[in-house]
Amino acid sequence: MDQPSEKNIMKMRNFVEKFAAKSGTYLHPDRTVTDVVVEGLARHIEEVGKPLCPCNFYPDKQAEAKLRRWICACDEMQAYKYCHCLLFVREDGLSMTEYLPDDHECRQIYGL
Numbered sequence: 001m002d003q004p005s006e007k008n009i010m011k012m013r014n015f016v017e018k019f020a021a022k023s024g025t026y027l028h029p030d031r032t033v034t035d036v037v038v039e040g041l042a043r044h045i046e047e048v049g050k051p052l053c054p055c056n057f058y059p060d061k062q063a064e065a066k067l068r069r070w071i072c073a074c075d076e077m078q079a080y081k082y083c084h085c086l087l088f089v090r091e092d093g094l095s096m097t098e099y100l101p102d103d104h105e106c107r108q109i110y111g112l
């Protein structure tokens, strides 16, 4: 897999730091988690022109990018502060699940 450019990595790193502060979330305490996700987002900027979430499988990345629902910060993050990539987490490093609706599939995954 090609390494994304330093410019796009820096662009996404700046974005996630600012977005975490703005949204009242934290970056993962394990810096390697953040680095891997930031790199994936930067790679998607180069592939499809947008920072598409790197933690999903898309049959058609270009089509998905046009829908915008998984452009970081995605719809779930905007609505529920929930980031399944663990890019944005609680202060204790755990996933922010507090605002997920009762019927959200991730409530079962986390045994909530």
Ligand code: SF4
Binding pocket: 037, 052, 053, 054, 055, 070, 071, 072, 073, 074, 075, 076, 077, 082, 083, 084, 085, 086, 087, 088
């Ligand atoms: Fe960004 Fe959403 Fe993916 Fe988290 S789950 S990295 S907020 S697109």
